Amino acid sequence: xxxxxxxxxxxxxxxxxxxxxxxxxxxxxxxxxxxxxxxxxxxxxxxxxxxxxxxxxxxxxxxxxxxxxxxxxxxxxxxxxxxxxxxxxxxxxxxxxxxxxxxxxxxxxxxxxxxxxxxxxxxxxxxxxxxxxxxxxxxxxxxxxxxxxxxxxxxxxxxxxxxxxxxxxxxxxxxxxxxxxxxxxxxxxxxxxxxxxxxxxxxxxxxxxxxxxxxxxxxxxxxxxxxxxxxxxxxxxxxxxxxxxxxxxxxxx
Amino acid sequence: xxxxxxxxxxxxxxxxxxxxxxxxxxxxxxxxxxxxxxxxxxxxxxxxxxxxxxxxxxxxxxxxxxxxxxxxxxxxxxxxxxxxxxxxxxxxxxxxxxxxxxxxxxxxxxxxxxxxxxxxxxxxxxxxxxxxxxxxxxxxxxxxxxxxxxxxxxxxxxxxxxxxxxxxxxxxxxxxxxxxxxxxxxxxxxxxxxxxxxxxxxxxxxxxxxxxxxxxxxxxxxxxxxxxxxxxxxxxxxxxxxxxxxxxxxxxxxxxxxxxxxxxxxxxxxxxxxxxxxx
Numbered sequence: 001x002x003x004x005x006x007x008x009x010x011x012x013x014x015x016x017x018x019x020x021x022x023x024x025x026x027x028x029x030x031x032x033x034x035x036x037x038x039x040x041x042x043x044x045x046x047x048x049x050x051x052x053x054x055x056x057x058x059x060x061x062x063x064x065x066x067x068x069x070x071x072x073x074x075x076x077x078x079x080x081x082x083x084x085x086x087x088x089x090x091x092x093x094x095x096x097x098x099x100x101x102x103x104x105x106x107x108x109x110x111x112x113x114x115x116x117x118x119x120x121x122x123x124x125x126x127x128x129x130x131x132x133x134x135x136x137x138x139x140x141x142x143x144x145x146x147x148x149x150x151x152x153x154x155x156x157x158x159x160x161x162x163x164x165x166x167x168x169x170x171x172x173x174x175x176x177x178x179x180x181x182x183x184x185x186x187x188x189x190x191x192x193x194x195x196x197x198x199x200x201x202x203x204x205x206x207x208x209x210x211x212x213x214x215x216x217x218x219x220x221x222x223x224x225x226x227x228x229x230x231x232x233x234x235x236x237x238x239x240x241x242x243x244x245x246x247x248x249x250x251x252x253x
Numbered sequence: 254x255x256x257x258x259x260x261x262x263x264x265x266x267x268x269x270x271x272x273x274x275x276x277x278x279x280x281x282x283x284x285x286x287x288x289x290x291x292x293x294x295x296x297x298x299x300x301x302x303x304x305x306x307x308x309x310x311x312x313x314x315x316x317x318x319x320x321x322x323x324x325x326x327x328x329x330x331x332x333x334x335x336x337x338x339x340x341x342x343x344x345x346x347x348x349x350x351x352x353x354x355x356x357x358x359x360x361x362x363x364x365x366x367x368x369x370x371x372x373x374x375x376x377x378x379x380x381x382x383x384x385x386x387x388x389x390x391x392x393x394x395x396x397x398x399x400x401x402x403x404x405x406x407x408x409x410x411x412x413x414x415x416x417x418x419x420x421x422x423x424x425x426x427x428x429x430x431x432x433x434x435x436x437x438x439x440x441x442x443x444x445x446x447x448x449x450x451x452x453x454x455x456x457x458x459x460x461x462x463x464x465x466x467x468x469x470x471x472x473x474x475x476x477x478x479x480x481x482x483x484x485x486x487x488x489x490x491x492x493x494x495x496x497x498x499x500x501x502x503x504x505x506x507x508x509x510x511x512x513x514x515x516x517x518x519x520x521x522x523x524x525x526x527x528x529x530x531x532x
Binding site for chain 2: 050053054055077079081083085087088089090098099101102103130131132150
């Protein structure tokens with residue numbers, strides 16, 4: 001791998017109450033990778049993601065972006081939370097427009113970009129709907145549209161589909177993969193689902209808890225595009241077995 | 254992404270409870286009112302209670318009409334004090350709440366005093382205020398302001414602080430300024446709380462105005478509704494006391510309805526409290 005896009009070197013994170021969330025976490029993510037952080041609850045995977053986003057500071061170690069130190073600029077990253085995290089008082093359009101509004105871009109100037117992002121997640125026609133009129137899956141699509149409206153290089157996703165039903169989750173998995181291939185993003189995807197991580201990513205970073213650390217780095221060699229046939233294929237099952245056993249080892253330690 | 258959407262459909266929002274329920278909401282309280290008025294009238298007639306002890310409802314209504322020329326200017330005075338006090342309380346409460354959320358130190362320093370102001374009964378400070386403030390009108394205004402101020406301040410502070418933490422993180426992520434976070438996130442989040450506070454403060458400012466007027470007594474230069482009640486009491490004009498009382502209650506009800514309507518108009522698109530759903 002050439003110079004990684006994001007590199008965490010021996011990162012420690014200790015919370016003010018003394019909890020050691022991360023201990024000497026090292027992780028390198030190259031451009032255009034789809035990396036899943038997989039682990040049990042409490043292993044610090046969400047904490048690692050938030051540190052990468054610049055939400056909070058490391059207690060020790062460093063996070064480099066494309067070889068230079070320090071946090072990313074605003075436009076480099078899009079962040080998708082576990083909940084849709086929409087403003088309930090604002091329409092779909094205004095929610096997606098938010099990052100550009102905060103960057104002081106005029107509404108008329110960027111209206112096309114906003115509409116384009118809404119179209120990309122398949123919500124054209126819902127621009128004037130309020131979040132409470134939407135289903136859980138549609139809210140999550142709005143959240144994704146908001147993350148991609150700034151055309152970020154890196155998309156950070158914190159268990160974005162964990163609260164959705166399986167059918168909706170599968171659909172969003174496929175749509176996310178399509179977008180990833182179109183947009184040549186780098187994606188860091190936090191999940192606790194072995195199956196989801198094997199389906200989506202080309203690399204899985206298995207983490208263990210107390211303290212949070214990396215225990216395995218597994219490549220998923222299956223080619224893209226991946227579709228529903230892949231979910232039932234033998235290589236998929238094989239990968240799931242491997243990842244599961246590594247996860248169990250990690251939890252047994 | 255593909256154009257077809259999730260399998261789960263958007264949830265339909267219903268327009269409200271059924272027609273029967275809506276009719277009942279109006280008819281049932283009216284029925285109770287009518288029956289009470291009838292019983293009141295009956296008790297007065299059967300026992301032949303003299304009108305200087307308990308006037309019948311018809312006499313009260315007649316007095317309300319015949320004394321309208323006296324009562325109406327007093328109603329205007331009371332209304333003016335109430336709404337002036339409410340406006341100042343709203344502006345001051347919101348402004349202080351914003352200051353409190355911008356600086357934790359300010360909140361720690363001054364919030365206890367806001368509480369002291371709230372828990373001290375207005376009836377016990379009103380005489381002092383009337384002594385120290387020469388202008389009775391201003392004194393009444395201060396009294397009404399004191400009671401109306403706290404619900405606005407505490408509700409708005411609570412609302413400003415209860416913005417979704419993930420959204421705050423998101424704003425931070427996109428480099429939002431303090432001002433942007435306040436304007437685009439904290440203030441809208443606080444809106445339902447603020448409107449709830451306004452509903453309470455509206456009623457309280459009326460109560461504050463009336464109580465202060467009572468404390469001012471006949472010394473007051475202004476002649477609000479409370480003054481009319483005192484005056485009528487001295488003259489044993491009980492029907493007029495009732496008439497003034499009805500005007501005060503009516504004003505309170507109108508204020509409440511006004512702010513309920515305002516809250517509904519502002520929140521109906523998005524807030525749980527204002528959107529009705531059939532279950």
